Amino acid sequence: MAETKTRRKSGGNHKKESVAALEKHGIDEALALQLLSDMLLYRRFEEKAEEAYAIGKIGGFCHLHIGQEAGAAGCIRPLAEDDYVITAYREHTQAIAKGIDPKAVMAELYGRVDGPSRGKGGSMHIYGGDVRFMGGHGIVGGQVPLAAGIAWKIKYKKEDSVVVCFMGDAAVNQGAFHEALNMAAVWELPAIFVVENNEYGMGTAFSRISETDVAERALSYGIPSSSVNGQDVLETYAAFRDLAEEVRGGGGPRFVDLQTYRFRGHSMSDPVSGTYRSTEEVEERKKKDDPIAMLRDTLFGAGLLDQDKLEELDAEARALASEAADFADASAHPAAEELFHHVWAEENHGRLFFDGRERNG
Amino acid sequence: MAVMTYREALNAALREEMERDPDVFLMGEEVAEYDGAYKVSKGLLEEFGDQRVVDSPISELGFTGLGVGAAMAGLRPVIEFMTFNFAFLAIDQVINSAAKMYYMSAGQFPMPIVFRGPTGAALQLSAQHSQACETYYSHAPGCKVVTPGTPADAKGLLKASIRDNDPVAFMEGELLYNMKGEVPDDDDFIIPLGVADLKREGSDVSIITHGKMIHVALQAAQRLEKDGIEADVLDLRTIRPLDMDAILDTVAKTNRVVYVEEGWPYAGTGAQITSMIQEEAFDHLDAPILRVTQADVPMPYAKGLEALAKPSADRVVEACSRVLYR
Numbered sequence: 001m002a003e004t005k006t007r008r009k010s011g012g013n014h015k016k017e018s019v020a021a022l023e024k025h026g027i028d029e030a031l032a033l034q035l036l037s038d039m040l041l042y043r044r045f046e047e048k049a050e051e052a053y054a055i056g057k058i059g060g061f062c063h064l065h066i067g068q069e070a071g072a073a074g075c076i077r078p079l080a081e082d083d084y085v086i087t088a089y090r091e092h093t094q095a096i097a098k099g100i101d102p103k104a105v106m107a108e109l110y111g112r113v114d115g116p117s118r119g120k121g122g123s124m125h126i127y128g129g130d131v132r133f134m135g136g137h138g139i140v141g142g143q144v145p146l147a148a149g150i151a152w153k154i155k156y157k158k159e160d161s162v163v164v165c166f167m168g169d170a171a172v173n174q175g176a177f178h179e180a181l182n183m184a185a186v187w188e189l190p191a192i193f194v195v196e197n198n199e200y201g202m203g204t205a206f207s208r209i210s211e212t213d214v215a216e217r218a219l220s221y222g223i224p225s226s227s228v229n230g231q232d233v234l235e236t237y238a239a240f241r242d243l244a245e246e247v248r249g250g251g252g253p254r255f256v257d258l259q260t261y262r263f264r265g266h267s268m269s270d271p272v273s274g275t276y277r278s279t280e281e282v283e284e285r286k287k288k289d290d291p292i293a294m295l296r297d298t299l300f301g302a303g304l305l306d307q308d309k310l311e312e313l314d315a316e317a318r319a320l321a322s323e324a325a326d327f328a329d330a331s332a333h334p335a336a337e338e339l340f341h342h343v344w345a346e347e348n349h350g351r352l353f354f355d356g357r358e359r360n361g
Numbered sequence: 362m363a364v365m366t367y368r369e370a371l372n373a374a375l376r377e378e379m380e381r382d383p384d385v386f387l388m389g390e391e392v393a394e395y396d397g398a399y400k401v402s403k404g405l406l407e408e409f410g411d412q413r414v415v416d417s418p419i420s421e422l423g424f425t426g427l428g429v430g431a432a433m434a435g436l437r438p439v440i441e442f443m444t445f446n447f448a449f450l451a452i453d454q455v456i457n458s459a460a461k462m463y464y465m466s467a468g469q470f471p472m473p474i475v476f477r478g479p480t481g482a483a484l485q486l487s488a489q490h491s492q493a494c495e496t497y498y499s500h501a502p503g504c505k506v507v508t509p510g511t512p513a514d515a516k517g518l519l520k521a522s523i524r525d526n527d528p529v530a531f532m533e534g535e536l537l538y539n540m541k542g543e544v545p546d547d548d549d550f551i552i553p554l555g556v557a558d559l560k561r562e563g564s565d566v567s568i569i570t571h572g573k574m575i576h577v578a579l580q581a582a583q584r585l586e587k588d589g590i591e592a593d594v595l596d597l598r599t600i601r602p603l604d605m606d607a608i609l610d611t612v613a614k615t616n617r618v619v620y621v622e623e624g625w626p627y628a629g630t631g632a633q634i635t636s637m638i639q640e641e642a643f644d645h646l647d648a649p650i651l652r653v654t655q656a657d658v659p660m661p662y663a664k665g666l667e668a669l670a671k672p673s674a675d676r677v678v679e680a681c682s683r684v685l686y687r
Contacts, residue, residue, distance in 0.1 A: 149430020179423025350555025
């Protein structure tokens with residue numbers, strides 16, 4: 001595990017630079033260590049999911065966030081409890097970041113009843129209504145208008161919260177994206193639209209299918225846009241802390257091109273590299289742009305972390321991931337009658353089901 | 362009772378429900394300053410303000426999704442499609458988001474949202490503006506489909522739809538907006554979803570239908586009466602939920618069925634109902650069930666061709682005669 005076993009060589013100025021980075025972003029030792037713990041948990045959780053997928057405990061599509069963990073910790077940690085998060089289908093870590101128990105998230109991946117969707121949603125459809133995590137959506141760009149609707153409700157009810165809407169870079173070519181951004185702008189909705197720009201929509205490089213950059217896409221709607229190094233969790237955290245305050249209380253929407261890179265395939269059923277990107281490219285980026293290694297180096301440099309402490313934090317993360325997997329494995333499979341629950345919120349007179357099957361309970 | 366048009370009945374339903382519940386808002390193209398493309402929302406902007414009666418951009422996918430998100434967060438949106446023809450652009454949000462959200466979240470997010478607007482053909486609007494869209498929506502579990510055919514039904518069913526906690530595709534008839542009828546004044550006049558209405562009683566043949574086709578069916582029934590044939594005309598009023606008891610009752614009474622619908626035949630509502638009747642009331646049938654639908658072609662523009670394409674009282678009379686072996 002490169003991110004915890006080796007440390008990059010640093011020059012004489014490293015300490016000064018590291019301390020300066022933390023100061024510049026207004027992040028203290030406790031918070032920095034928290035962000036490190038968060039990201040370690042996310043990585044170990046995703047690695048555990050990867051293992052479980054390989055042995056058939058998890059099925060279907062399973063999109064891992066490995067390499068992009070700062071896009072969960074850095075974006076969500078600065079939010080308030082009553083802020084909303086909505087996202088696409090690479091969302092396990094973001095669900096955890098917003099407050100869903102990792103054990104429950106893993107149970108959902110396993111398709112078990114202790115998952116937030118009782119095993120009926122799976123990897124792509126994790127929801128936490130109580131912590132305002134609004135899913136988990138599987139159609140590229142489909143969640144973007146939903147985010148505008150959540151923001152509409154915040155404004156309608158004169159609340160002080162914000163919604164953060166994640167999407168991948170491929171979503172910016174969907175009509176839903178453009179329609180939603182236009183409405184968010186014209187109605188000054190309290191939303192932060194974040195493109196987790198990992199450079200590839202599945203196996204298609206963004207540059208091959210887009211004439212303009214991600215960051216430019218919001219400008220024609222009059223939405224302030226910024227590019228953030230999404231591998232640098234300190235920069236990401238500071239950006240989202242500040243953006244949330246700008247948006248809160250009527251500043252209108254914001255747009256972020258969060259530049260990141262995924263270290264795994266698009267989903268577990270896709271190759272990490274091959275036809276669309278080279279193995280060398282991936283290896284190079286893993287060396288250079290690992291968000292955990294970057295923070296580790298800064299904390300080492302600033303004298304806030306040593307190898308023992310790092311290993312201790314990592315051991316905690318591994319233990320949580322293992323516990324999550326054990327919990328999921330022990331959770332019951334949904335009973336047959338679960339099939340027909342939660343189709344309709346309200347029964348009416350007359351028939352709602354047409355399959356002619358017996359319905360129990 | 363007051364006599365009012367179908368349009369006024371819808372307007373009254375919206376007004377009463379918006380007065381009753383501050384979480385209800387109306388959004389769509391031209392609903393506010395223009396008073397609605399068909400004037401259904403007339404006066405509502407003035408009464409409720411621009412946060413509750415909202416002119417959207419022409420972005421069907423976008424504002425439908427906005428409504429779904431607002432419903433997830435606890436509001437009760439009414440999303441107006443200028444016509445359901447334009448809702449094809451938005452159907453991803455209706456089916457993939459609204460209809461499935463409650464299930465995908467294991468009950469965490471009920472979806473109290475109404476998608477409403479006219480469906481079906483008006484006059485000479487040709488192929489892209491003349492089609493009945495019910496079955497696209499009734500096909501998906503999680504989405505209720507309501508098709509009022511009279512002013513009273515329009516009011517009572519819209520109020521019930523707004524109060525319902527599931528997504529409802531509420532499909533009006535463009536040619537019905539000016540139709541007058543008696544409507545109860547009561548603020549709490551509700552017609553529960555899933556209750557069919559026998560619009561005419563007879564004992565010889567059952568014409569089952571929904572939406573504005575009830576008027577074609579009633580016209581046909583009048584003509585049949587002259588030949589001494591008494592038709593039951595059963596208006597389903599809602600496609601999902603479906604009042605199967607009422608269907609089985611009329612089948613048991615007449616033993617002969619014609620289904621009339623404005624849409625195309627393939628996998629249409631009539632196909633579903635026919636299948637269910639043969640499964641559940643086979644022994645009551647004295648003849649094969651026939652369907653009268655739009656011709657299986659895109660709607661043509663030319664007046665003569667359009668009339669040929671639409672279901673007509675002539676075709677209904679002919680179908681009834683066939684199931685009666687006359």
